[in-house]
Amino acid sequence: MRVEARGEVSRPMLVIAPFAAVAFTLVVASLFVAWAGAPLGRTYALIFDGGFGSRFAWSETLTRATPLMFTGLSAAVAFRARFYNIGAEGQLYAGALAAVAIGGLHGGTGFAAHPLLLFPAMLVAAMLAGALLLIVPALLRTRLGVDEVVTTLLLNFIVLLFVSMMLDGPMKDPAAMGWPQSVALQEELQLPKLIERTRVHTGLLWAVGLSMLLWLVLKYSTFGFAVRAVGANARGAAFAGVPVTRTVIVVALVSGALAGLAGAIEVAGRTTYVTLDMSPGYGYAGIVIAMLAGLNPLGIVAAAIFVAGVLVGADSMSRGVAVPTYIAEVIVAISLLSMLVATAFARYRLRWN
Amino acid sequence: MSPVLRLTGISKRFGPLVANDGISLELNRGEVLALLGENGAGKSTLVSILFGHYVPDTGTIEAFGQPLPPGDPAAALAAGIGMVHQHFTLADNLSVLDNVMLGTEPLWRMSSRRAEARARLIATGARFGLGVNPDARIGRLSVGERQRVEILKALYREARVLILDEPTSVLTPREAESLFATLRQLVREGLSLIFISHKLDEVLRVSDRVAVLRAGKLVATLPAATADRASLAELMVGREVPRPTPKPHAPGGLVCEISDLTVHGEITAVSLTLRAGEITAVAGVSGNGQQALAEVLCGLRAPDAGRVAVAGRVLAADPRAWIAAGVARIPEDRQAAGVIGDLPLWENAMAEHYRTRFARRGLVRRRAARRFARQVIERFDVRAGGGVDTPARSLSGGNMQKLVLGRVLIGDASGTPPLLIVASQPTWGLDIGAVAFIHQQLLDACAHGAAVLLVSDDLDEIFLLADRIAVMHAGRLTAARPAAEWSLSAIGLAMASASPLEASRAG
Numbered sequence: 001m002r003v004e005a006r007g008e009v010s011r012p013m014l015v016i017a018p019f020a021a022v023a024f025t026l027v028v029a030s031l032f033v034a035w036a037g038a039p040l041g042r043t044y045a046l047i048f049d050g051g052f053g054s055r056f057a058w059s060e061t062l063t064r065a066t067p068l069m070f071t072g073l074s075a076a077v078a079f080r081a082r083f084y085n086i087g088a089e090g091q092l093y094a095g096a097l098a099a100v101a102i103g104g105l106h107g108g109t110g111f112a113a114h115p116l117l118l119f120p121a122m123l124v125a126a127m128l129a130g131a132l133l134l135i136v137p138a139l140l141r142t143r144l145g146v147d148e149v150v151t152t153l154l155l156n157f158i159v160l161l162f163v164s165m166m167l168d169g170p171m172k173d174p175a176a177m178g179w180p181q182s183v184a185l186q187e188e189l190q191l192p193k194l195i196e197r198t199r200v201h202t203g204l205l206w207a208v209g210l211s212m213l214l215w216l217v218l219k220y221s222t223f224g225f226a227v228r229a230v231g232a233n234a235r236g237a238a239f240a241g242v243p244v245t246r247t248v249i250v251v252a253l254v255s256g257a258l259a260g261l262a263g264a265i266e267v268a269g270r271t272t273y274v275t276l277d278m279s280p281g282y283g284y285a286g287i288v289i290a291m292l293a294g295l296n297p298l299g300i301v302a303a304a305i306f307v308a309g310v311l312v313g314a315d316s317m318s319r320g321v322a323v324p325t326y327i328a329e330v331i332v333a334i335s336l337l338s339m340l341v342a343t344a345f346a347r348y349r350l351r352w353n
Numbered sequence: 354m355s356p357v358l359r360l361t362g363i364s365k366r367f368g369p370l371v372a373n374d375g376i377s378l379e380l381n382r383g384e385v386l387a388l389l390g391e392n393g394a395g396k397s398t399l400v401s402i403l404f405g406h407y408v409p410d411t412g413t414i415e416a417f418g419q420p421l422p423p424g425d426p427a428a429a430l431a432a433g434i435g436m437v438h439q440h441f442t443l444a445d446n447l448s449v450l451d452n453v454m455l456g457t458e459p460l461w462r463m464s465s466r467r468a469e470a471r472a473r474l475i476a477t478g479a480r481f482g483l484g485v486n487p488d489a490r491i492g493r494l495s496v497g498e499r500q501r502v503e504i505l506k507a508l509y510r511e512a513r514v515l516i517l518d519e520p521t522s523v524l525t526p527r528e529a530e531s532l533f534a535t536l537r538q539l540v541r542e543g544l545s546l547i548f549i550s551h552k553l554d555e556v557l558r559v560s561d562r563v564a565v566l567r568a569g570k571l572v573a574t575l576p577a578a579t580a581d582r583a584s585l586a587e588l589m590v591g592r593e594v595p596r597p598t599p600k601p602h603a604p605g606g607l608v609c610e611i612s613d614l615t616v617h618g619e620i621t622a623v624s625l626t627l628r629a630g631e632i633t634a635v636a637g638v639s640g641n642g643q644q645a646l647a648e649v650l651c652g653l654r655a656p657d658a659g660r661v662a663v664a665g666r667v668l669a670a671d672p673r674a675w676i677a678a679g680v681a682r683i684p685e686d687r688q689a690a691g692v693i694g695d696l697p698l699w700e701n702a703m704a705e706h707y708r709t710r711f712a713r714r715g716l717v718r719r720r721a722a723r724r725f726a727r728q729v730i731e732r733f734d735v736r737a738g739g740g741v742d743t744p745a746r747s748l749s750g751g752n753m754q755k756l757v758l759g760r761v762l763i764g765d766a767s768g769t770p771p772l773l774i775v776a777s778q779p780t781w782g783l784d785i786g787a788v789a790f791i792h793q794q795l796l797d798a799c800a801h802g803a804a805v806l807l808v809s810d811d812l813d814e815i816f817l818l819a820d821r822i823a824v825m826h827a828g829r830l831t832a833a834r835p836a837a838e839w840s841l842s843a844i845g846l847a848m849a850s851a852s853p854l855e856a857s858r859a860g
Contacts, residue, residue, distance in 0.1 A: 220719070222712045225700065232695040239653065239682070239690040240704035241672035 013346035018292055018299075021338035022306070028338075029331045038321040047327075050316025051309030057316070059198035063270065065301075065308035066200075067092070067279070069207035070262030071286025072293065072300040073214055074130075078255035080218065080295050081231040083141070083248050087152030088259035089283025090159030091133050095126035095260025096267045096274045097163055100171065100182045103189040103268075115188040122189060123264055130260020131253040133159065138252035142245045148252075156283070164276055173273060182274040191269040201269035208301055210258070215297040227251055259283060280311075288336040294343070307332055355418055356381050357545045358403075358434075358514055363412035365398055372398040373409070374569040380514065385536065385546045387556040387577070390566035391589055391784035393749060396549050399566070400516055403547075404436050405429040416514070435507025439518040441499050445492035449485050449502050450474060453509050477508050482538045496640065497528035504535065515539065516547045521555055525638045526812070526845040533559050551589070551785075553582045567591055590785050604820070605629030608773050608804035611650075614659035619645035620828040622659065627773060627804040632795065633833055634807040634819035637848055639778070642828035643808045644685065647777040650806065651675060651682040663773060676705050681761035681771035681803070685778045687750070691757040694746030698737055699726035701745045702760045725763075733759035734790065751787030754779065758791060762798055770801045777808045792818060812844060824848055 026044065033043045051061050071088045078085040085091075103122040104110060111118060133155060140146035166172075167180040191201040218224035226247045229237035238244045262282060263274075271278050289307055293299030314328030358380035365373040372395045380386050390396045401407045403414060408424035415421065416432040443452050454470050474487050483501045491499060500520065507515055517536075521529045536546060536559055550556050556563055557577055565573045565588040573588050609627040614620060620642040627633050637643055648654040649661060652668060652675035660667055668674045675682065684690035692701050703711040703722035711722045726741040733755040737743035745753060758779070764770045776795060780788040795818060799805050809815050815822060816836060823833035824847035831847055 220716050222708050222715055222717055225707050225717055229693050229696060229700075229704065233689070233693040235690050236693040237704070239651070239672060239684055240693075240707075241652075241676055242704070242707070 010346050014294070014343065017342035017346055018294070018303075018339060021292070021335055021342040024338045024342075025331055025335040028334050029327060032327060032330055033323055036323045036327075038323045043317060043321050043323055043327075046317035046320045047310065047313035049313070051311075051313030056198070057309075057312065059195060059200045060312045061305060061309045062204055063199040063201070063308075064312050065304040066203045066207050066269065067262045067266045067282045068285055068289055068304040068308055069204075069211060069300055070258055070265065071282050072289035072304050073207075073210060073286075073297055074255045074258035074262070075286045075290035076293060076295045076297060076300055077214060077218075077227070077258065078251055079231075079290055081227045081248055081251040082234070083138070083252050083255065084149045085134060085137075085152050085252065085255045085259075086149050086287065087133060087137070087155045087159075087283070088255075088262070088286050089279060089281065090152075090156035091130035091256045091259035092263040092266070092279055092283050093159050093163045093274070094129040094133055094263065096263030096278065097166060097171070097182070098125040098129035098260065099123070099264035099267050100185060100274050101125065103185045104171070104183040104273075105186055106183055110186040115186075118186070119189055122268070123261065126260040126264030127257035128260070130256035130258070130263070132256070133260075134252040134256035135249075138249045141252075142248055160276070163274065167274065167276060171274075180276060184273045185267055189268055190272060191265070199270060203265035203269035206261075206265060207304075210261075211297045211301050218297065223247075223250070259286070262286075285332065288332055291336055292339050307335075357417055359415040360399075360403070361413050361415075363399065363402055363409045363414070365395075365402060365407060365409050371569045373402065376412070376566075376569075376571045378564055378571065378574070380545050380547060382545055383540050383543055384562065385540060385548055385560045387560035387563045388547055388549045388566065389551065389553070389556050389563055389585060389589055391551060391786075393784065394566040394589075395569040396566055397518070398569075400436070400518065400547070400549065403429070404434060404516065430510060430512075433511060433513035434516065435510060435512025435514065436516045437500065437503045437507060437518065437520060439520070439522060441503055443491045443499060443502060446490070448488050448490055449494075449505075450487040452491055452502060453487075453506050457510065474505065474509060478505060481505075481508060481535065481542060483508075483535060495528075496523045496638070497525070497531065500524070500528075500532065501535070504539075508539075512544070514545045514547070516549070518549045519551075520548070521550070521552065523639065525849040526841070527849050528638075529555070553585050556585070557582065565589055586785065604631040605802060608664060609650075609806075610662045612659055612661075614646070614649060614656050614661060616642075616645040616649065616654065617657045618828075620825075620830075623825075623828075623830045624659075625806075625823060625830060625833055627806055629772075629802050629804050630799055631820045632799050632805040632807055632818050633821045633823065634809060634815040634836075635823055635825050635830065636812060636815050636844055637810060637825035639810045641825050643777070643810075643825055645828075646825070646830075647685060647775060647808050650680075650775045651684065652680075672705075677709075679769070679772035681774045681798075683754075683757055683761065683774070683776040683779050685781070685808075687753050687757050692745040692748075692753055695744060697742045698730070698735070698745055698748070698756060699723045699741035701756060702726035702729050702741075705760065729756060729759035729763055732763060733794070735759065751783045751790075754783060754787065754791060758794055762794060770798060771803050774798055774803050774805045775808075776805065778810065779807070780809075780811070780814060788814075812841065816841075 030040050033040055050057055052058060071092060074088045075085060099122045102125045103118055137148045137151040140151055141148045167182055171182045173181050173183045191203050194200040194202055194204060218227060226242045229242050230244050230247045234244050266278060267274060285307055289300055289303040292303040310331050311328045314325045317323065318325045356379040360376060360378045363373050363376045376399060388396050398407065402409045405424055405426035405428060413420060416434060421432055422428050450471055453474055471487055478484055483505055485498060485501055485505065491502065520532060524532060539546060548560055557580060560577045563575055563577050563580055563585065564571060565585065567589060606629050607626060608629050611623060611625045614623040623646060625633065635643060649656050652670055652672040655670035663678050663680060668678055699722055702725055707717060711718045723741050729735060730737060730741065735752050735755045737748060737752065748756065761771060780791050795805055807818060819836045821833040822836050822839050824831045824844055826848055
């Protein structure tokens with residue numbers, strides 16, 4: 001058996017790839033379900049029901065998908081220019097903290113500015129916080145060639161420790177009975193619910209809107225061309241006069257800003273305050289979503305809903321049969337791996353002799 | 354006597370492309386067989402099949418009367434087939450001996466038998482007249498010496514059939530001479546050689562028989578003694594090859610002045626003037642500083658000292674400044690620098706002007722850009738299956754180069770041709786038809802008043818096109834003299850002899 005390059009990248013294969021990957025994932029995951037001793041059909045039915053089977057299931061899935069769309073976009077934009085930002089998790093927390101710093105009730109009262117002023121200020125602060133975190137990795141990468149995967153990944157831990165310090169210190173909510181959580185956001189700054197008596201909030205609209213905007217930018221703008229050119233062939237782009245360094249830095253800042261925004265929207269739409277467990281790995285899941293979506297901003301909406309549905313569905317499934325919720329993480333992880341293999345098959349083929 | 358190698362009915366397809374179509378070929382003992390063909394004719398595929406890198410769809414190979422299992426490089430090695438690749442496969446940081454031994458010893462043996470290997474290497478070298486110091490670091494050797502190490506590597510593994518892939522493409526004329534002497538020695542020792550090339554003259558000189566491939570088919574096998582240049586060229590291309598015709602042109606005003614240009618470690622005090630309507634060539638073996646010179650003249654690199662003025666202005670080391678000044682740049686490596694393979698043809702065509710001519714309020718003017726790309730396709734005969742939406746990667750080398758050339762030569766919206774053309778190895782690796790086309794385009798642009806700097810290591814190309822020639826060696830450039838004043842031997846000498854390395858080897 002050997003691997004051979006295809007003469008040309010197969011377009012149909014690229015389209016089929018995500019579906020094939022998901023199907024293959026379910027097959028592999030069934031081994032683990034069987035291992036846990038649960039009935040296969042029922043387990044998958046419960047996951048599907050829990051994720052997509054009812055109005056409530058949909059509302060929970062969409063709530064969970066919202067931050068995933070932001071982090072997915074954050075990864076997709078960066079990866080398009082081959083800037084591998086693995087730090088969305090930290091940038092999300094930084095954004096959440098910045099949002100509360102601007103819009104929180106410090107000592108019972110917040111900044112007295114009008115919400116119409118304070119709300120944008122809160123979002124800008126969150127985006128700045130996320131973007132700032134990437135300035136140093138971006139400069140290290142463009143000036144000295146330091147691998148951004150390492151720097152952004154390690155920054156996650158630094159940020160989490162910093163957030164922990166703030167939550168136990170200056171930003172601690174005195175009314176939280178000793179729990180390490182931040183003060184709450186002013187009520188006027190919280191996002192309205194999209195559907196009554198559910199947790200879906202208007203942050204979803206922001207996420208979908210941003211996906212469309214980024215799709216348009218990548219496809220039609222000169223900046224989008226620069227990003228795609230730099231990502232596809234940095235040397236060729238530089239030769240043609242595309243400012244490679246500047247493009248990479250701007251992309252990094254945009255990526256960080258999107259992840260920071262994920263944190264702010266999550267606080268404003270769902271949690272209202274920052275805790276150390278507000279993100280069950282949204283930053284890392286964003287990478288999976290970006291890959292599943294083939295780095296296409298429109299695809300990210302679908303990929304985020306899929307991943308969120310699996311996570312939510314697995315939660316509710318584990319209450320019905322004896323399979324731990326970790327199966328969701330197994331499914332998401334395997335789907336990433338199989339997606340990578342599936343896209344590789346669009347470029348290469350196996351030959352048996 | 355039975356042949357040492359017998360290929361029977363070898364076919365190989367890649368999707369719709371038939372790379373090899375029923376090729377049957379024999380190689381006799383002590384014979385030099387030249388495999389001649391244009392790029393894409395199927396030479397490399399055939400050799401890769403022979404060496405076990407690819408599995409043929411049909412057909413069999415016999416080596417020394419024994420069938421060779423397909424797709425097994427180890428079996429090919431064991432059968433005594435050795436390969437010298439065009440791009441060397443040597444580890445620069447290891448010694449000659451290490452490189453030769455690499456892969457010949459079992460991994461689980463605790464001590465390596467260096468002394469034994471060393472003695473064998475020296476003996477092999479002496480037998481074939483390939484003297485190389487076994488302790489020299491590869492990184493310090495010249496290209497010619499590295500090639501000798503590659504050959505030694507194959508001989509050390511007891512190769513009895515040696516395949517040489519375009520072996521002269523990296524050599525000076527003198528190094529090529531010494532290679533030819535080595536090949537004769539190998540044949541005297543009973544080896545059989547397959548010599549891959551698209552240079553007709555050297556094929557006629559070194560080979561006993563010539564096998565001509567065209568579009569995957571073996572079109573002819575003939576004794577070299579009965580062949581001549583013209584007939585081989587016609588067999589190779591399948592039609593008569595047009596010769597480019599220079600239009601009458603007279604050198605005009607000064608366009609570009611390079612004075613005392615220095616890039617540390619690359620080029621030293623290079624001076625040259627380029628005039629409108631004149632082709633000035635920089636000859637030399639690649640790796641002598643031409644790349645640094647071209648990079649400075651493409652706006653990719655700032656010189657450490659000296660200056661370059663285009664139309665009287667010193668430009669910043671930024672490609673955009675050079676593009677705006679009307680410099681048409683053709684990079685040495687079209688795959689890596691000339692195009693962005695994953696992007697469609699039209700985006701590649703507009704890339705140099707994506708923020709100027711083809712932009713409005715931050716958006717790409719797609720319609721104008723696509724129109725421009727269609728113009729490039731038409732005027733430069735770029736064959737692309739999917740029109741302007743074809744990914745640049747899927748273009749053949751010749752069509753890719755036509756795209757690279759077209760986007761810079763076609764001129765701006767008002768049709769003003771470029772002021773200066775900087776072309777590095779513009780026809781490297783292209784087939785004869787594409788080469789002729791590109792030569793004609795350069796001559797035409799020159800006739801329209803462009804100043805042309807042609808950097809090339811192909812002397813045929815230089816004598817065909819250049820009005821003036823300067824030779825680059827070890828980072829220094831000779832004065833440019835009219836082409837008629839240079840003889841082939843004078844250029845060969847300037848390309849090589851001044852080097853201390855060469856001198857020490859001669860002494």
